Amino acid sequence: MIRDITIGQYYSTDSVIHRMDPRTKILWAIFYMVILFVIDSAAMYFAVLVFTFVMVYSSHVPFKFMLRGLKPIMIIVVITALLNLFTTQGETVLFTVGKLNVTLEGLVLSVKMALRIVLLIVGTSLLTLTTSPTVLSGGLEVLLSPLKKMGVPISVFVMMISIALRFIPTLLEETDKIIKAQTSRGADFENGNILKRVKAMVPILIPLFVSSFRRADELATAMECRCYNCDGERTSYRRYRFTKNDLYALIALIVLCAVLIVIKVVQ
Amino acid sequence: MSIVEIRDLSFSYRKDGEEKVVLDKLNIDIEDESFVAVIGQNGSGKSTFAKHLNAILLPMGGRVVVCGINTKNEKELFALRKNAGMVFQNPDNQIVATTVEEDVAFGLENLGIEYEEMHKRVKEALIAVNMYDLRKRAPHLLSGGQKQRVAIAGILAMEPRCIIFDEPTAMLDPVGRREVMDTIIRLNKEKHITVIMITHHMDEVVCASRVIVLNKGKIEMDASPREVFKNVEKLKELGLDAPQSVLLLHALKDAGFDVEANALTPEECAEEILACLKKREVQK
Numbered sequence A: 001m002i003r004d005i006t007i008g009q010y011y012s013t014d015s016v017i018h019r020m021d022p023r024t025k026i027l028w029a030i031f032y033m034v035i036l037f038v039i040d041s042a043a044m045y046f047a048v049l050v051f052t053f054v055m056v057y058s059s060h061v062p063f064k065f066m067l068r069g070l071k072p073i074m075i076i077v078v079i080t081a082l083l084n085l086f087t088t089q090g091e092t093v094l095f096t097v098g099k100l101n102v103t104l105e106g107l108v109l110s111v112k113m114a115l116r117i118v119l120l121i122v123g124t125s126l127l128t129l130t131t132s133p134t135v136l137s138g139g140l141e142v143l144l145s146p147l148k149k150m151g152v153p154i155s156v157f158v159m160m161i162s163i164a165l166r167f168i169p170t171l172l173e174e175t176d177k178i179i180k181a182q183t184s185r186g187a188d189f190e191n192g193n194i195l196k197r198v199k200a201m202v203p204i205l206i207p208l209f210v211s212s213f214r215r216a217d218e219l220a221t222a223m224e225c226r227c228y229n230c231d232g233e234r235t236s237y238r239r240y241r242f243t244k245n246d247l248y249a250l251i252a253l254i255v256l257c258a259v260l261i262v263i264k265v266v267q
Numbered sequence B: 001m002s003i004v005e006i007r008d009l010s011f012s013y014r015k016d017g018e019e020k021v022v023l024d025k026l027n028i029d030i031e032d033e034s035f036v037a038v039i040g041q042n043g044s045g046k047s048t049f050a051k052h053l054n055a056i057l058l059p060m061g062g063r064v065v066v067c068g069i070n071t072k073n074e075k076e077l078f079a080l081r082k083n084a085g086m087v088f089q090n091p092d093n094q095i096v097a098t099t100v101e102e103d104v105a106f107g108l109e110n111l112g113i114e115y116e117e118m119h120k121r122v123k124e125a126l127i128a129v130n131m132y133d134l135r136k137r138a139p140h141l142l143s144g145g146q147k148q149r150v151a152i153a154g155i156l157a158m159e160p161r162c163i164i165f166d167e168p169t170a171m172l173d174p175v176g177r178r179e180v181m182d183t184i185i186r187l188n189k190e191k192h193i194t195v196i197m198i199t200h201h202m203d204e205v206v207c208a209s210r211v212i213v214l215n216k217g218k219i220e221m222d223a224s225p226r227e228v229f230k231n232v233e234k235l236k237e238l239g240l241d242a243p244q245s246v247l248l249l250h251a252l253k254d255a256g257f258d259v260e261a262n263a264l265t266p267e268e269c270a271e272e273i274l275a276c277l278k279k280r281e282v283q284k
Helices: A022-038 A042-058 A063-087 A104-130 A133-148 A154-184 A194-225 A244-266 B046-053 B074-083 B100-111 B115-128 B144-156 B174-190 B225-230 B232-237 B244-254 B266-283
Strands: A093-097 A100-103 B002-015 B018-031 B035-039 B061-066 B084-087 B162-166 B194-198 B210-215 B218-223
Touching (some): A022 A104, A022 A133, A042 A104, A042 A244, A100 A104, A133 A154, A154 A194, A194 B084, B002 B194, B018 B194, B018 B218, B035 B046, B046 B061, B046 B084, B046 B162, B046 B194, B100 B115, B115 B144, B162 B174, B210 B225, B218 B225, B225 B232, B232 B244, B244 B266
Parallel strands (some): B035 B194, B084 B162, B162 B194
Antiparallel strands (some): B002 B018, B002 B061, B210 B218
16 A cells, blocks of 8 residues: 555666756756646647656656556645636636536636646656666755855755655555554554544554654664764765766757747747 | 773763663773674673774773774774774664665765775675675665675775674574674685674674673673683573583583583584494493
């Protein structure tokens, strides 16, 4: 059940996108998000949709895997779509449910919003699916390094992120174990109303918190023993190099922007 | 030459308003390239002792000098920790990075080692612990023994002169224990790294060249494994065990068989029993 969550997961395989420099991919993801919020016409959506499909296809991440990652987001998508559908004011009323009018404008807007969220998730999870967490945080560190001069402790943030990512599978495993242990003692997580179910989570969360703190303490000691010093200058095991692939990615981005601008102008 | 020099080391802490002495004026010298096992009951102070060796804890009385560096000397802290690495009990809680090779590189990144040198050392360390083929793996996909070997490689890459193991096999299955012990023995024999190992498993103590038995913060025994395990009675008094082969021979001796109870390994034990059986054949 917990293992279904694919956001933030890395899909280990080899593809053009996997081999790309993390910095390119991060910049790319930011541009992509901006584009998603700029576009408004159906044609533009279509262009971005095609582009996203091409990217997912060339990343060698199976579509099924991508879709599974969308499952938990579906509730948000549906709620957003429904809200937009019923609350948007417009001229052409399609039909009425109770006191709420469903307008053509509302329908269009809700489809757009739903598509926008789905694309946002697919596009950004493509970043994490094709970039191992360490590479990703390494790329972030390089990109954000100008902030270091302003006294922002970027390396510490990056270390925190990568440790968090490192411990996600470990803690998931532990959660599974605790759930099984509590179930074997008669805890019931599946029945009852929401309040009861939330209460049932307490015996899972408390042991999980306690053990996380113990882990954090031991990890900190182990890191100190390996000469970790958050203020010190560190070297990196990885080197980030701008390759041909990155050039292609940037060209793809420019082409996408050009297409969108052309569409905008034509309209 | 001694790599560890401990003089009058004392350590205590307050609990419920009471002063609890953990280490009581310890004096220990450890030879370079030796393999020392430290055993003792829970609460005997053996973990506290280990933590003093690379300045995780600082002595309240006396001094600890490791690789010629006093642990109280803050300026030399990194030099000390680079030279005296430490491997802990829980392999999960000492792996920092998301892949094996990057975790091994962690210490080197901290020391500011250059790119080429770092890659060379990571490779060497992984080969030394037989984990090179799994260098791209994520740590949570490894077995306990493999994780612990990664942790050892992470220390090894820093090229320490001495490694302190704090119950490195306590959380492992028998296969994992074997892998880790073989690795530790090899590092001591082939790389000439001084090993100081805290352990609960008496079968592992047999690998050491010297055993220090701690009890209530004091040294109770300090001799070769063979000497220490001769005195099974005293070990039992201290709440400790002996290797099964030793216990078996003692039981046989008590039952009136003509055996010498000074074998350590199962092989030696088997030989001793065979010899005893042969003597009986001859007598018949």
